[in-house]
Amino acid sequence: MQPVIQINNLQKSYKGGFQALKDINLDIDRGEIFALLGPNGAGKTTLISIVCGIVNATEGSVTVAGHDIVRNYRETRSMIGLVPQELTTDAFETVWATVSFSRGLFGKAPDPAHIEKILKQLSLWDKKDSKIMTLSGGMKRRVLIAKALSHEPSILFLDEPTAGVDVELRKDMWNVVRGLQQSGVTIILTTHYIEEAEMMADRVGVIRKGEIILVEDKNTLMRKLGEKQLTIHLHEKLDKIPEKLSKHGLELSDNKEALVYTYDTAAGRTGITGLLADLNDAKIRFNDIETQERSLEDIFVNLVHEDEEDEDE
Numbered sequence: 001m002q003p004v005i006q007i008n009n010l011q012k013s014y015k016g017g018f019q020a021l022k023d024i025n026l027d028i029d030r031g032e033i034f035a036l037l038g039p040n041g042a043g044k045t046t047l048i049s050i051v052c053g054i055v056n057a058t059e060g061s062v063t064v065a066g067h068d069i070v071r072n073y074r075e076t077r078s079m080i081g082l083v084p085q086e087l088t089t090d091a092f093e094t095v096w097a098t099v100s101f102s103r104g105l106f107g108k109a110p111d112p113a114h115i116e117k118i119l120k121q122l123s124l125w126d127k128k129d130s131k132i133m134t135l136s137g138g139m140k141r142r143v144l145i146a147k148a149l150s151h152e153p154s155i156l157f158l159d160e161p162t163a164g165v166d167v168e169l170r171k172d173m174w175n176v177v178r179g180l181q182q183s184g185v186t187i188i189l190t191t192h193y194i195e196e197a198e199m200m201a202d203r204v205g206v207i208r209k210g211e212i213i214l215v216e217d218k219n220t221l222m223r224k225l226g227e228k229q230l231t232i233h234l235h236e237k238l239d240k241i242p243e244k245l246s247k248h249g250l251e252l253s254d255n256k257e258a259l260v261y262t263y264d265t266a267a268g269r270t271g272i273t274g275l276l277a278d279l280n281d282a283k284i285r286f287n288d289i290e291t292q293e294r295s296l297e298d299i300f301v302n303l304v305h306e307d308e309e310d311e312d313e
């Protein structure tokens, strides 16, 4: 199936010459939830803004459902809902008026039943006649989501949807997003919360300094997360790993004082019992054993960090 969004060789330099995006290539599949992770200033909002037609690209092209976003702006824009990162709402309007008006902006006929449905979905129904200025921050963010959904888009961009939203509400919002996915909406979200990507995404992309440095299926990533490391602190240093232990795929630490064994917690057999028996047979004595789990957080931090080291060299 053709990807619903195709981003090809996209570059963006802002006025003054700052290059915010350097040759981005990315396809988004219809119906998926794609999480874009990256540190502050990485280019997440810039990328989203280009696809939504708010910011012009310097080079490259983007198509949405096969339509070029520049040549067929109205068509592509009407397929997209955008929840912006910044809270920008009309303080003096009511929730109902704001959301209904948004629908009108896309040239759609009024549909009070649809507006009622999304306000209920987002737990905003009892606030429908309240002025926006009287709402809490988390409620305002949900109003932004309601606005973005008012014209029934098939693609929804959420730029840091849960920044400043409490844990309880965050979970509610995840449920709303999942519900949208079930109704066929493609969702692209940016986040700093790795847990959010873990919970929500089908695929995860990591962007750093205007470059996409990883795109991976979430389950593949989680399988890597299922890997644990067992560190065996040795009684005496080893020069090399004895032949007898070769089948375990051990690594010797740089200081030669520890053996590191990587295993998969998801697998039925970890191989630890056999390893310990073989260590005993090889007369290798040890003082201590510790295990470490890898998390998406580690992977993310390592990725971002590794690149920095490369650049320093």
Ligand SMILES: Nc1ncnc2c1ncn2[C@@H]1O[C@H](COP(=O)(O)OP(=O)(O)OP(=O)(O)O)[C@@H](O)[C@H]1O
Pocket: 014, 015, 018, 020, 038, 039, 040, 041, 042, 043, 044, 045, 046, 047, 085
């Ligand atoms: N209008 C602009 N003019 C000049 N530079 C800009 C403009 N908008 C963004 N930038 C720069 O482009 C880079 C990427 O910004 P962007 O907002 O896309 O990052 P982000 O990944 O969304 O960050 P955050 O996580 O903080 O939201 C930053 O260095 C930013 O200063």
Ligand SMILES: [Mg+2]
Pocket: 044, 045, 046, 085, 159
């Ligand atoms: Mg941003």
